[in-house]
């Protein structure tokens with residue numbers, strides 16, 4: 001079993017569609033002990049989703065905009081487990097006026113909120129829980145690839161994601177000497193509550209399916225499961241020398257510049273033996 005004996009904290013489970021839910025599900029199957037976090041009003045939804053997992057994990061309070069919650073989380077996990085082996089950061093939020101083609105008008109209050117919840121929270125999580133990784137460990141976050149390009153309508157979330165990947169590299173630099181790895185998985189579009197909040201998601205989802213060499217469907221459980229399985233490998237001992245990295249789980253979309261064009265030249269068909 002890939003994660004036998006690992007003690008994993010998983011943030012970001014809202015519904016059974018959440019990327020974090022799929023990770024928790026796979027991690028439990030692979031022998032991990034799992035604790036979830038949630039906050040405020042979404043807490044009851046998270047608890048409902050948790051009951052669908054076997055065994056149903058405990059859900060601790062963590063609103064990433066509340067510094068005191070990180071201290072309490074550290075103390076609770078220390079008392080419960082004594083150590084932590086892996087942490088999934090799967091949290092993002094942006095006020096509506098920082099998305100949807102409003103890049104030039106978004107006010108700082110909304111941008112700073114998006115940054116605090118979607119980016120700075122990764123640093124907060126790492127700073128509070130790295131001291132519990134006494135035998136090394138692994139932090140993983142979930143990116144939507146903004147390293148080299150701007151997307152339609154994603155606006156300040158795109159800037160937050162680019163900064164999230166920079167945060168991964170700086171954390172990898174500072175935590176590497178303690179044998180703690182920090183990586184990101186850049187996922188293709190998955191139909192979740194967060195995705196519903198991205199204007200134009202449907203357009204992107206369709207385009208992804210046409211362009212990705214391996215194919216992609218936001219509603220296909222296999223694509224979400226591929227993201228979850230890759231995250232589980234990063235949380236395991238099987239990538240011990242990989243840190244500061246972004247691994248794409250997107251059907252190969254990022255590797256090609258455009259959708260395939262219809263092949264009009266029969267001579268260019270696949271070679272035959």
Ligand SMILES: NC(=O)c1ccc[n+]([C@@H]2O[C@H](COP(=O)([O-])OP(=O)(O)OC[C@H]3O[C@@H](n4cnc5c(N)ncnc54)[C@H](O)[C@@H]3O)[C@@H](O)[C@H]2O)c1
Pocket residue numbers: 011012013014015017018019020038039042062063064065089090091092093117142143144186187188189190191192193194195
């Ligand atoms: N769905 C996609 O297409 C996609 C693609 C690439 C990356 N991602 C990223 O994956 C991550 C998980 O998103 P998802 O798609 O599973 O959606 P989701 O809506 O299921 O998860 C988002 C989570 O963020 C949590 N959250 C928001 N504000 C918070 C706060 N103040 N404190 C604590 N938690 C808070 C929500 O409760 C929820 O659990 C996000 O970082 C998202 O940007 C999603």
